[in-house]
Amino acid sequence: MMDVLGKTEEIVKKAKALGADEVIAKTTYGKYRQVRFSNNQVDIIVAWNDYSTDIALAWKKRLVATQIHRFDEADASIKRLMKLAKVSEENPTFGGFAKGSFRYAKSRADKKLKTLEKPAEYVSEAVEAAEKEAGCKVDSGGILFTKFEDVYLASSEGPVGVDSRSAIELSIRAFSEREASGHGVECRSTLKDFKPARAGAKAGEIAKLARNPRIGDEGTYDVIFDPLIFGSLLGVWGGMASAYSVLVQQSIFVGKLGKMVAPEMVTLKDNPAAYSMSNKVFDDEGTPTKENVFINRGVLKTYLHNASTAKMFKTKTTANAGLVYPTPWNIEMGAGSTSKDELFKGVKKGLYLTNTWYTRFQNSAKGDFSTIPRDGIFMVERGEIKRSLKDLRVSDNVLAMLGNVAEVSKERQHVHWWGFEADLPSLAPYVLIKNVHITKSK
Amino acid sequence: MDEEIVDFALEYARSKKVEYAEVRAHSQVQDGLMLRNGVVEAVVSAVDSGFCVRLIAGGGIGFASTNKWTKEEARAIVNLASKHARAANRKEKLVFAEEKSVKTRWAVAQKKKVENISLEERTSTLAEVSKALSSSKVKIAATTSSCSTNLITKYFVNSEGSRISSYVPRLGAYVFITVAEQGKTEQAYEQFGYSGGWEAFSKWKIPEKMVHDAKVLRAVITKAKTMKPGNMDLVCGSEVTGIAAHESCGHPMEADRILGREMSQAGRSFIYKGGQYWIGTRIGSKAVTVVDDPTIENSYGFYEYDDEGVKARRRFMYKEGVINEFLHNRESAAKLGVKSNGSSRSINYDREAIVRMANTFVPPGEFTEEELIEDVKNGVYMKSFTEWNIDDKRFNQRYVGREAYLIENGELKYPVARPVIETTTLKFWTAVDAVSRKVEFDAATCGKGDPEQGVPVYTGGPCLRLRKVFVK
DSSP: OOOHHHHHHHHHHHHTTTTOSEEEEEEEEEEEEEEETTTTHHHHHHHHEEEEEEEEETTEEEEEEEEESSSGGHHHHHHHHHHHHHHSSTEEEEEEEOOOOOOOOOOOGGGTTSSSSSHHHHHHHHHHHHHHHTOOOOOOEEEEEEEEEEEEEEETTEEEEEEEEEEEEEEEEEEEEEEEEEEEEEEESTTTOOOOOHHHHHHHHHHHTTSSSOOOOOOEEEEEEOOHHHHHHHHHHHHBBBBHHHHHTOOTTOOOOTSSOOTOOOOOOEEOOSSTTTTTOOTTTTBOOOOOEETTTTTEEBBOOOHHHHHHTTTTOOBBOOSSSOOOOEEEEOOOBBOOHHHHHHHHEEEEEEEEEEEEEEETTTEEEEEEEEEEEEEEEETEEEEEEEEEEEEEEEEHHTTTTEEEEEEEEEEEEOOOGGOOOOEEEEEEEEEEEOOOOO | OOOHHHHHHHHHHHHHSEEEEEEEEEEEEEEEEEEEEEEEEEEEEEEEEEEEEEEEEEEEEEEEEOOOHHHHHHHHHHHHHHHHHTTOSSSOOOOOOOOOOEEEEEEOOOSSSSGGGHHHHHHHHHHHHHHHHHHHTOOOOEEEEEEEEEEEEEEEEETTTTEEEEEHHHHHEEEEEEEEEEEEEEEEEEEEEESSSSHHHHHHHHHHHHHHHHHHHHHHHHTOOOOOOEEEEEEEEEHHHHHHIIIIIIGBBHHHHTTTTTTTTEEEOOOOSSSSSSSOOOSSSTTTOOOEEETTTTTTOOOBTTSSSBBBOOOOEEETOOOOOBBHHHHHHHHTSSOOSSEOOOOOTOOOOOEOOEEEEEOOOOOOOOOOOHHEEEEEOOEEEEEEEOOOTEEEEEEEOOOOOEETTEEEEEEEEEEEEEEEEHHHHTTEEESSSOOOEEEEEEETTTTTTTEEEEEEEEEEEEEEEOOO
16 A cells, blocks of 8 residues: 555655646545346446546646556656646636645545445345335336545645545335335445445335325425435535635525525534545545534535635635545535424425435526426325325525525435436435425426 | 457457457547636646446346456456356346447547647637627626547457447537626526537637627626516527427437336336337327437537447437337347447446437428517527426426527517426427427537436537417
8 A cells, every 4th residue: 555655655756856836646546336226136237446646736826637547657647747737827816735744534444345245135135125115016226336445645735645435325216106216325434334225115115105196286385305305405505615616606605604594403514524425534635624514503604625715715725625626525414403203293284305306507606496306205294294296396596495494303314316416425314494486397 | 548458358258158248448538628717727638548348147247347458457357247247146137139240440530630739729719718708898707618628549349249449539618607797697508519620619609609698698687577477389499409309309218218227316218118108109299300310420429339339320219299219229129129229328438338319409390490480479489598407207397598588479579587498298399380490509418327427419409489388
């Protein structure tokens, strides 16, 4: 391992010797495995090994970056980067990479996830649990994904570190009828307490309840969001906390620092903690990662920064550096004081949404958007699920929805959902939001 | 790219007693440039090169990839793929539809070679967008723009004797603007794509297009009126036609989706065996034909052979309003007892090839755009869109207009603010009564698969006229 770190440090030294002002090199040796299944059978088992070194260097406020796959490519790549830097233009807002020497927390990655034995058995466990919970034959599909990465980082500005990052995810959708389905996920950073049957049972439970759906009605509803759908929305909304999103006006949080953006019960954090699928002990500049509360009791406290955007905003980095831009890692919503059951009981008439996809904005600065609930959509009356619905759409505004959060459950789940727009894990509770606008096809 | 290692991997895979094996190598020389408000944020330049093995053994499929170019690694990934294929332990054994073996080379020519374009020229070309916006007198709150060039070399071999080499230079650009007037904002995003050389930039006319968008957004803020919801005629501009063709024809016609292989993530289709819709079922009016065609020269989704070595051709998905032909790879084709129509695509060496669209559009009709509008008493012309989405069975969709005008007695009256059509696939295509002549294309990145594979595509078509649909 130290040999790889040594070679990564060597890249930094060589770039400095060629005249670079600041350099970061990050080598990742990744092993990724995936089982894809549908109709209760494995379709394909996929393995991909990735060996890469990301290099970013700055010369007179010109930022250039590359990726190489062999250390013997390093010399030529650095020379090419320096040439590019010298013909590039200055970015006056570039504030440099993070500086300092740090001690990092010990990685808790699970080495068993380097080569998971008999991955298809985890799938069978989930499929069987779905069928058992549904109490009938179901068609299940989904993925089992594992990740193990060794990461070596060296920076000319001081940080040097080694990290190992692991994750496992089982995502299953079960159909009890053609238009009745449920989705469950089980996400962990290690195999400890990883229970695929839990995801299967959730998918099966929702699929059972979702039978015989009828087309729902348009209107304004009090809506209970399951952790899976709310986590998906948090992934999108959390991305708007990146200082870069704010700079380019693709955020509802522009100009709202220090202002109330939600009721007091809403606290949102970014935290790539040990439990998270995106666990990491340092960011891409080598700053030790930490919990960052960006909405505290409804008040927007900070954006998520790398060293450069922090300088622009006259604050400190929040350890959210990607190679070029700051990015969130894992959004957590603070737990509420109500149990899930009490939260349901508090709804006289409303909807319970379990999953969504295709979240798109009319205007990401204003927050006008729509998203399409899928899998179980339920009418709730006096806290009870009364009937299964289909073909509805949430057509609303992010700030309005945040402002209308009425209850947050104690129970939270670590979730990750698929999709370009929401590929971010989160720790999400059940959330009740009042007056949500629901539309449908006409 | 070391073809000897690819050939070695195939020979080694053959020795593993497999039913089928293929090795696919991709090398991508990528250069990207990002600007914020006309200032260079970052320059990215990299070469990504690797290969994958996909094989069928014991009726299961195994796939493994690497970017380490050694024979030892080749052996390791073949062993892994073979082990994984057998571990699938399927009841229903997988086979691929038959194909003739092919030995060929194909390439896309560049008129102006990307390799000869300096970073200075790339920067000044992209910076013209911000300069044009600055001189447009529209108040722009923020602009982000980027351009990328990707020189893609592929080498494909399989155990049936196919050997295909290809070279495609692919160019892309993105611009996102926020217009702020009277304390309000509106936003527009445009994507550009091309297979070929740097001549793409002179064809795209990005500065002109973005200045047009900026003026449209200003008009939406300052002049546009909100709609009175109701049943009315709707004329869709080519951008709206294109997204509808892609979302509510292209996607539901993907055979892997129809068969349930994407059931968990990208979803299924309203079309399925034993259901209301299948080949031969009416889904639209006689005026409606939607095709997918990878062979359009210089298109963003261009290819001559797909990533399973099958010759590309035009597919008539909806033909005169009737469901006609699904998009297939060899796996889905075998399941439905047909031949692949060359729709198998992968974004890189580390992703399996799955059923994808290429360039999806409505072919030209017989009217002019003016004739479509002239015959509308009360309606809306939705020229472009902002927000859009569709459910995962591809039936309930929504398009929100960006540039849109009220039509009264055959004339465009004034801009309308964000008109919305939220309707079903059946209602949308059944309402079409006329199609204009001039086809235009937009570049897009189509998402599907897990892990996500964003593939370059065109969406497009002429203008469509829809009668009596609900617009709000």
